[in-house]
Amino acid sequence: MTAPSHRAFDTAVPLDVPEDLAGFETPHPSATIGGPRRVRLGLILSGVFVAFLIAASIAPSLFTHFDPLVGDFSEGLKPPGWAHLFGTDRLGRDVFARTVFGTRYSLLIGFGGVAVGLGAGIVLGIIAGQRNRILDEAVSRLFDMLSSFPGVLLAMLIVTFLGQGMLNIAIAVGIAGIPKFGRVVRAQTQLIRDADYVTQAAIYGLSRWQVFIRHVLPNVLVAIPIIATVYIGSTILIVSGLSFLGLGPQPPTPEWGVMLAESRDVLRVAWWPGVFPGLAITATVIAFSVIGNHLQQRFEGRLA
Amino acid sequence: MSSVWSQKDRVAPIVEVRGLSIGFAGANGGKPIVTDFDLTVSPGECVALVGESGSGKSITARSLLNLAGEGARTAAHPFEIMGRDARSFGEADWRKLRGTVTGLVMQDALVSLDPLRTIGQEVAEVISSHRILTDPGAIRDRTLETLGKVGIPNPADRALQYAHQLSGGLRQRALIASAIAADPDLIIADEPTTSLDVTVQAQVLQVLAERIREGAGLLLISHDLAVVAGIADRVIVMRNGRVVDSGPTRDVLTHPRHPYTRQLIAAVPSGQSRGSRLASARFEPGAVDTTALAIVREPLPQRQAAGAVVLEVEGIAKSFTAPKAVGRTKSVVLQDISFDVRAGEVVGIVGESGSGKSTCAKIVLGLLPPDEGEVRLLGEPWSSVAEAGRRRLRRKLQYIPQDALSSFDPRYRVKDIVAENLPGSGSRGARRERIVSLLDLVGLNADYLDRLPRSLSGGQRQRVSIARALAAEPSIIVCDEPVSALDICIQAQVLDLLAELQSRLGTALLFISHDLGVIEHLCDRVLVFQNGRIVEQGATEDVLGRPQHAYTKSLLASVPDIQRGLRADVAAA
Incomplete structure (x- = not known):
């Protein structure tokens, strides 16, 4: 648990200058090789897109004046154009309006699912990360069991038990995500439990519980936002899949998976009712993954 | 293979460098990290490079192998290795030179040796890759001979072991063996004994001294003047990328010209420095001409008598009992320890x-x-x-x-670190005052309250650590x-x-x-x-x-x- 690299930064101390004045870090040469930092276009685009997603889910009517639920039959299956940006579906509803209003469902269920998975994953991971071998074995085997099912299959199974609906689908994808979060939290807990500063806290005379609350838990949790961002994309993908299968929100809800399912019958004659929500799913998943991966790379190794 | 590399020239220096500067584009504000460095190493001679961490001694030594790092810009005139102008070398020339003309020994043998290869393979690779010998039997003989030369007992058995199976001393000797296997003219040893115990350090230095006696040149990098005193013919003292003092070892260590060298010598703790301040050491004026060092130090405050x-x-x-996989052997770590303080x-x-x-x-x-x-x-x-x-x-x-x-705790600032160990509750203002007075006690001040330990130097971190211990008003630390x-x-x-x-x-x-x-x-x-x-x-x-x-x-x-x-x-x- 020592960090020998840190002490190499001791800067030379001039003879007549007190050590205090020499306390700046000398950057490692390799840190500055390669010139100015490249502008990460993908990251910027992803950030902007996610900002739009959040805006669209809070106030979708800012982006469109069409009602996502009401259509004009005479306007059915109009191709994309000036009147309807993404065209209209079979019932004459504006596809762009439905896509914009659908953001809310995908994000809500996605965040909800991650929250459920994280909540349970953190509790179980911390339990497994303690020095109790029996608890660790029990929880770790539970993780193995959960992760031996493909995520979509497991979520389907759970929804079948719980019944359809937004809350249930969030719980289902959350449970499917428990092993992912739980394993990271377990590893992080084990790492920090043995850190020198935890030993030091015991020497202060803090109780085990105080040491846990003050030093172990906060340092385990710093990694959480990063893991969460990485997994939001894949959770949204599973949610859309379940909705597509009819296990999530029901028509006429403008949920992206539901829209995909509805577009199947007309796909032969009109591509737009299916392609645009499909693109929305793809772009959302990519945007969250790009941001998550960036965060992970940037903070890697600084968290332990 | 007969190239200029294998011809030993006993008279001409192995390395001759004048006005060496090393820099990195974009680093250090475009200024070079090392400037105006001169070095000559002749056969059978040991030159020591002394300085503290960050003084540029390692990067200087590595530049002699063109291993200063990616993006390094070196300039020197002349820069000659075995009489050839090194500035004209391509990567292929440098590769040929590493191992055969110059061998590098680093501090940490465990990370310098390949964990997937035995030390025998490690040494044999140097011999075979430079095509010094091609017959497998001859390579084997040479490998075992080299391992024997650096004082590894039972070379035939040890050659089959991996680095992690060896003790620190044997591991360091195996690393030296791989550096000298191709019989290089110059050995560059970068803190070769720093992580070793004193008795093992003495053995490793012995091995290096033996190589010098056989005619190799040694460039020894060390922060330890005492190590240098025993083995080096000449010493170069570096500080902030510059040479501050250089000359024959005896002259530099007994008549240090530069105040920094004097400080380095005087700051070494020993029995003589008991009861006085190390950092206060000064050389007596006029004492510089005598052979023994006359160091004057300020006394420490009077000690209190030992109490209860x-x-x-x-x-x-x-x-401790080893895990089942290793055979449940019981190893006694402590036995019958009694003392009091x-x-x-x-x-x-x-x-x-x-x-x-x-x-x-x-x-x-x-x-x-x-x-x-x-x-x-x-x-x-x-x-x-x-x-x-x-x-x-x-x-x-x-x-x-x-x-x-x-x-x-990586999230804590200096004030939180010290505050956590303060007894009692007290008002916020009183606690803050107490923290500042503790920081004062260890030579820091209120400006450090909100600093993160990462941004402090090693000495400052240790001061914070002392302040933290004192915060609890302990009887014993x-x-x-x-x-x-x-x-x-x-x-x-x-x-x-x-x-x-x-x-x-x-x-x-x-x-x-x-x-x-x-x-x-x-x-x-x-x-x-x-x-x-x-x-x-x-x-x-x-x-x-x-x-x-x-x-x-x-x-x-x-x-x-x-x-x-x-x-x-x-x-x-």
Whole structure:
């Protein structure tokens, strides 16, 4: 648990200058090789897109004046154009309006699912990360069991038990995500439990519980936002899949998976009712993954 | 293969560099990191490069192999290796040169040797890849011969072992073997003994000295002047990428011209520096011409007399059982350890790695229960009670670790670190005042309250760590190698601080170190640990001045010493 690299930064101390004045870090040469930092276009685009997603889910009517639920039959299956940006579906509803209003469902269920998975994953991971071998074995085997099912299959199974609906689908994808979060939290807990500063806290005379609350838990949790961002994309993908299968929100809800399912019958004659929500799913998943991966790379190794 | 590389020229220097500068584009504001460096190494000669971390000594040595790092810009005139102009070398030339003309020995053999290959393969690779020998039998013979040359016993058996199966000393010798396998004209050794125990260090230095006698040139990089005194013909002292002092070893170490060199020499703790401030050392004017160094130091405040017993350790023993995979062998780490520490006393524990020093510290700190025996703190049972029962007394026993940074919660600022160990509640203002006064005590000030430990230098981190220990107003502090990761000048400042606070506050110290000089400088009494036993104990002057036990004697004999090193040089000449 020592960090020998840190002490190499001791800067030379001039003879007549007190050590205090020499306390700046000398950057490692390799840190500055390669010139100015490249502008990460993908990251910027992803950030902007996610900002739009959040805006669209809070106030979708800012982006469109069409009602996502009401259509004009005479306007059915109009191709994309000036009147309807993404065209209209079979019932004459504006596809762009439905896509914009659908953001809310995908994000809500996605965040909800991650929250459920994280909540349970953190509790179980911390339990497994303690020095109790029996608890660790029990929880770790539970993780193995959960992760031996493909995520979509497991979520389907759970929804079948719980019944359809937004809350249930969030719980289902959350449970499917428990092993992912739980394993990271377990590893992080084990790492920090043995850190020198935890030993030091015991020497202060803090109780085990105080040491846990003050030093172990906060340092385990710093990694959480990063893991969460990485997994939001894949959770949204599973949610859309379940909705597509009819296990999530029901028509006429403008949920992206539901829209995909509805577009199947007309796909032969009109591509737009299916392609645009499909693109929305793809772009959302990519945007969250790009941001998550960036965060992970940037903070890697600084968290332990 | 007969190229210019294999022809040994006994007269001409192996390396001749003038006005070397090394820089990195974009780093250090475009200014070079090393400037105006001159170096000549002739066959059979050892040149030492001395300086603290960050002085540029490693990167300078590596530039001789064109290994200064990606993006390095080197310039020199001339830059000649074996009489050839190195500035015209392409990557292929450099590759040919590494191993055959110059061999590099680094500090950490465990990471420098490939974990997937045996040390025999490692050495054989150097011989075969440079096509020095092609016959497998001949390569094998040469490999075993090289391993034997560096003092590895039973080379035929050892050649089949991996780096992790060897002890630190053997591993370092295997690394030297791979560096000298192709019989290079120049060996570059970058802190080759820094992580080794003194007795092993002496053996490794012996191996290097043997190579010099056989006609190789040695460029030795070290922060330790005493190591240098015994082996180097010439010394170059570097600081902030510049040469501040250079010349024959004897001249530089006995008549140091530059104040920095004097400071380096004077800051080394020893028996002579007892009771005085290391960082205050000055050379007596006029004393520069005498052969012995006359160093004048300011005295430390008067010590308080030893008082009542604070810590009692009685007959403790500890053994560990290896996991099933390794065969459940039981290894005894500590056996029958008894000692006590009185108020106001500094008791040193000295021993090599694996002697049980740190295990003993853990038991004293109540982090590990002893198998036998008992530890008592302030007359109350300590090791025999449950953690909940110890908690009340915890404040009285504090700890200063070697690696201060890893003992700080990474989210905490300096004020939080110190505040956590403050007893009682008190108002916010009063606590803040107390924290500032503690920082004052260790030579920091209120400006440091909101600093993150990451942004502090090593010496400052150790000061924060001392302030944290003192915050609890302890009766005794266990210090586990608190200065061994620090550069010599900073080590002097931290030792001065510890000694001064100790004499002012009367706190007892249990001071663990592998450095006999530090122990001699600071401790009233010393315990010598070997293989988990105390082989000798008593007043520091007695134990280290007139050692009785053979192990203490060998330990003392292995410690490099500037004066002794210089004397030995004369004797050899």
